[in-house]
Amino acid sequence: MAKEFVAEPDLQFTKDLIAAGGTDLKKCYQCATCSVACRIAPDNNPYPRKEMIWAQWGLKNKLINDPDIWLCHQCNDCSTQCPRGANPGDTLKAIRKMVVQENSRPAFLGKLVGEKSMFVLATGIPVILVGLLLYVSGWSFPEGPVTYSAHHLPPKKDGFIFTPALQVLFTGALLFAVISLFLSLKAYWQNLNDNNPVPAGRQQKPFVPSLVEALSEILPHSTFKDCEANNIRYSSHLLAFWGMIGLAVTTGIVAFNVDILGILPPSLNGPGTVPIKILGNVSAVAFIIGLGIMLMRRLTAPDQTGGSSYFDWFFIYTILGTGLTGLLTELFRWSGIIGGTYVVYTIHLIFVMTLLLYLPFSKFAHIGYRTVAIAWSKSVGRNLKTTVRPNYVPSASAETAAE
Amino acid sequence: MAGEKTVLVVGGGISGITAAVEAAEAGCKVILVEKQPYLGGRVARMNKYFPKLCPPTCGLEINFKRIRKNPDITVYTLANVESVSGSSGAYTATIKINPRYVEDHAATSKCVDDCPADISNEFNYGMDKCKAVRLPYEMAFPMSLVADAEALRAVNGSELGAFMDSCESRGIRIDLHAQPETFKVDVSSVIWATGWVPYDATKLDKLGFGKFANVITNVMMERLANVGGPTAGHIVRPSDGKKVNNLAFVQCAGSRDENHLPYCSSICCLASLKQATYLRDYNPEAQAHIFYIDLRAYGRFEYFFDRVRNDEKILLTKGKIVNIFEDPVTKDVIVEGEDIMSGEKIRRAFDMVVLATGMQPTTSIDKIPTAGVEYDEFGFLVSDQGIHAAGVTKRPMDVGTCLQDATGAALKALQDTLGR
Numbered sequence: 001m002a003k004e005f006v007a008e009p010d011l012q013f014t015k016d017l018i019a020a021g022g023t024d025l026k027k028c029y030q031c032a033t034c035s036v037a038c039r040i041a042p043d044n045n046p047y048p049r050k051e052m053i054w055a056q057w058g059l060k061n062k063l064i065n066d067p068d069i070w071l072c073h074q075c076n077d078c079s080t081q082c083p084r085g086a087n088p089g090d091t092l093k094a095i096r097k098m099v100v101q102e103n104s105r106p107a108f109l110g111k112l113v114g115e116k117s118m119f120v121l122a123t124g125i126p127v128i129l130v131g132l133l134l135y136v137s138g139w140s141f142p143e144g145p146v147t148y149s150a151h152h153l154p155p156k157k158d159g160f161i162f163t164p165a166l167q168v169l170f171t172g173a174l175l176f177a178v179i180s181l182f183l184s185l186k187a188y189w190q191n192l193n194d195n196n197p198v199p200a201g202r203q204q205k206p207f208v209p210s211l212v213e214a215l216s217e218i219l220p221h222s223t224f225k226d227c228e229a230n231n232i233r234y235s236s237h238l239l240a241f242w243g244m245i246g247l248a249v250t251t252g253i254v255a256f257n258v259d260i261l262g263i264l265p266p267s268l269n270g271p272g273t274v275p276i277k278i279l280g281n282v283s284a285v286a287f288i289i290g291l292g293i294m295l296m297r298r299l300t301a302p303d304q305t306g307g308s309s310y311f312d313w314f315f316i317y318t319i320l321g322t323g324l325t326g327l328l329t330e331l332f333r334w335s336g337i338i339g340g341t342y343v344v345y346t347i348h349l350i351f352v353m354t355l356l357l358y359l360p361f362s363k364f365a366h367i368g369y370r371t372v373a374i375a376w377s378k379s380v381g382r383n384l385k386t387t388v389r390p391n392y393v394p395s396a397s398a399e400t401a402a403e
Numbered sequence: 404m405a406g407e408k409t410v411l412v413v414g415g416g417i418s419g420i421t422a423a424v425e426a427a428e429a430g431c432k433v434i435l436v437e438k439q440p441y442l443g444g445r446v447a448r449m450n451k452y453f454p455k456l457c458p459p460t461c462g463l464e465i466n467f468k469r470i471r472k473n474p475d476i477t478v479y480t481l482a483n484v485e486s487v488s489g490s491s492g493a494y495t496a497t498i499k500i501n502p503r504y505v506e507d508h509a510a511t512s513k514c515v516d517d518c519p520a521d522i523s524n525e526f527n528y529g530m531d532k533c534k535a536v537r538l539p540y541e542m543a544f545p546m547s548l549v550a551d552a553e554a555l556r557a558v559n560g561s562e563l564g565a566f567m568d569s570c571e572s573r574g575i576r577i578d579l580h581a582q583p584e585t586f587k588v589d590v591s592s593v594i595w596a597t598g599w600v601p602y603d604a605t606k607l608d609k610l611g612f613g614k615f616a617n618v619i620t621n622v623m624m625e626r627l628a629n630v631g632g633p634t635a636g637h638i639v640r641p642s643d644g645k646k647v648n649n650l651a652f653v654q655c656a657g658s659r660d661e662n663h664l665p666y667c668s669s670i671c672c673l674a675s676l677k678q679a680t681y682l683r684d685y686n687p688e689a690q691a692h693i694f695y696i697d698l699r700a701y702g703r704f705e706y707f708f709d710r711v712r713n714d715e716k717i718l719l720t721k722g723k724i725v726n727i728f729e730d731p732v733t734k735d736v737i738v739e740g741e742d743i744m745s746g747e748k749i750r751r752a753f754d755m756v757v758l759a760t761g762m763q764p765t766t767s768i769d770k771i772p773t774a775g776v777e778y779d780e781f782g783f784l785v786s787d788q789g790i791h792a793a794g795v796t797k798r799p800m801d802v803g804t805c806l807q808d809a810t811g812a813a814l815k816a817l818q819d820t821l822g823r
Contacts, residue, residue, distance in 0.1 A: 029696065049741060
């Protein structure tokens with residue numbers, strides 16, 4: 001410790017962490033098994049041993065501005081090897097939730113998404129928004145084959161949902177989410193810079209090259225692979241991650257084609273007739289398999305996945321709901337159940353709205369925070385490896401026990 | 404007085420011996436049952452005691468003398484208690500005595516040398532071999548030969564016959580057909596002092612014991628440093644016999660760990676501090692490095708800790724060793740942990756590593772063959788009615804505490820003999 005450090009314990013923060021899933025954090029007795037069990041923690045100031053004592057002491061400021069919690073991919077090697085059952089993996093997860101809440105803009109939405117007692121309200125808002133959309137479009141199903149998009153308001157209704165209203169609502173939600181997340185992340189980057197001194201003799205790299213370096217690790221999940229206890233998570237997350245990217249690309253291209261170029265949506269051309277459709281379907285299947293594995297693992301092997309908190313369940317509910325209702329809509333349409341198609345499609349819209357609206361406040365936000373924190377770590381070079389020192393002889397003062 | 408009442412003491416280690424002589428010297432008859440062919444238990448295999456660093460043999464000798472001159476103590480070695488029934492004040496115990504397979508009428512250990520069969524020397528924790536017909540160790544009590552019948556039977560017939568004839572001619576009779584003997588005894592009270600086993604280090608799969616030659620345990624280190632041990636007291640590493648210059652101690656190897664022994668064995672820190680002095684005394688150039696979670700030197704042992712840590716070549720680092728690897732070429736052992744004070748990961752090579760494994764009560768493996776006794780979650784005996792625990796059967800403790808505890812158990816046994 002180069003600088004004098006005065007601890008300012010925030011005991012409520014410790015209680016909040018315990019409530020948010022870090023149930024066993026007080027069992028930690030600082031043996032540092034976790035810091036070594038973790039295969040991806042850096043050699044200089046590895047995590048999660050230090051986070052455990054900060055959590056016990058309620059050192060909120062340290063934890064909220066600690067980039068290392070996002071380097072953790074929660075494979076739970078630390079928790080399975082912990083001699084005390086203190087479950088450091090669960091504590092880091094709880095800290096991540098607090099970071100998301102702490103940086104939320106507007107802050108009340110962080111509480112809305114993070115608190116179990118707010119579930120009805122949190123899920124009610126997207127229902128109301130989509131309900132408004134239906135109201136504007138007229139409640140009835142259109143005649144004839146499945147037609148999602150209406151270009152005229154009732155009584156000349158020629159499809160299910162009035163497209164301009166849908167565009168306004170969903171683009172608005174997306175813009176809101178992106179701007180909110182962007183502001184949060186900008187502040188978060190600043191906090192990381194302000195609270196974590198760059199190691200002496202090291203020059204901090206600028207943001208963009210650091211981000212590129214971070215993405216080159218995130219996109220192939222190359223660090224994720226090193227986990228031991230819950231290694232299957234690497235495959236399932238990779239599937240869900242690329243499935244989601246595939247779906248986002250599909251949605252983007254289709255929206256561009258339909259809205260800007262005026263080309264008919266591929267749903268009207270039958271299954272698999274255009275490459276975009278193949279991309280969409282393959283992505284959807286990957287997405288659902290990946291999430292399905294994660295869900296099953298959480299239900300059947302909690303000793304390896306770690307505990308699952310409300311924050312986790314809410315995100316799984318939203319993202320798996322989105323995927324499943326999307327796929328179901330397609331299946332209903334193929335099987336010719338027209339009414340069912342519209343009903344499931346409506347539910348799908350509600351899930352998509354939930355996902356978009358709460359992107360910066362739910363666990364979904366990890367996509368941003370993790371990227372920023374990994375980029376920050378790259379910018380200061382937090383990845384040293386200690387070499388083996390044969391016949392190690394310490395300097396006179398360094399090694400003999402302090403005091 | 405206790406008169407003709409008898410106390411059964413099970414386990415002939417330091418606790419059992421102490422309880423036996425204390426009860427006998429207070430006027431009881433005592434039956435002392437030990438499963439090994441010799442008395443002394445784990446203590447007989449120690450090199451030195453902390454904190455005085457004196458050898459255990461002198462303390463054992465005094466106790467053996469007390470046993471020898473006391474006609475009220477009957478010692479059965481190679482014996483097990485098969486069952487205990489009854490209640491406080493009136494127990495019946497079944498004792499089974501296994502044969503030694505050898506009668507040494509000439510009171511010599513000569514025939515040991517030409518024995519054709521070698522067995523793993525369990526007295527030295529398997530670090531060397533010994534003859535199948537042997538004296539258990541040089542100070543053994545009783546000072547009698549013992550034979551491993553199974554190993555002898557594996558020798559081919561003519562060679563074995565020649566060996567047995569040669570023994571016979573020297574007054575040593577080997578009888579491979581000897582049978583165990585089982586009998587019942589009536590006793591007033593039972594003292595259970597079956598002690599402990601070192602926690603099985605092969606269960607610590609990240610620490611490489613059993614995989615890497617130069618990873619040993621603390622009980623093995625006692626033998627390695629002892630003149631009667633496998634290297635005659637030379638602290639050299641098992642892989643190549645190289646003098647150890649650079650030794651690491653891994654504290655809490657399997658202790659305070661809910662995946663292994665959840666409790667603290669209380670003595671391993673002091674044992675490692677003590678063993679560090681073995682190395683420093685043997686090789687003044689050498690350096691010992693102790694990695695710990697918390698160094699626990701309780702009570703007056705604080706002074707011992709102070710004394711040891713003032714040695715500048717005994718290093719103490721806070722941080723548990725989590726992984727152990729081996730350099731395949733040099734056979735050096737590489738330990739991995741986090742130095743908590745500096746917050747840096749440690750990855751360092753040593754000539755040899757000692758795992759400070761804890762004490763597991765023998766009663767967690769071999770329960771007392773009777774009804775109505777209670778154990779805690781770790782297998783330590785907690786009930787104290789008629790069958791009294793002494794020493795490590797009760798909880799982990801050092802030798803000095805065992806002596807006090809065994810004396811207390813003897814007093815309780817005496818009370819049972821009076822029917823109070």
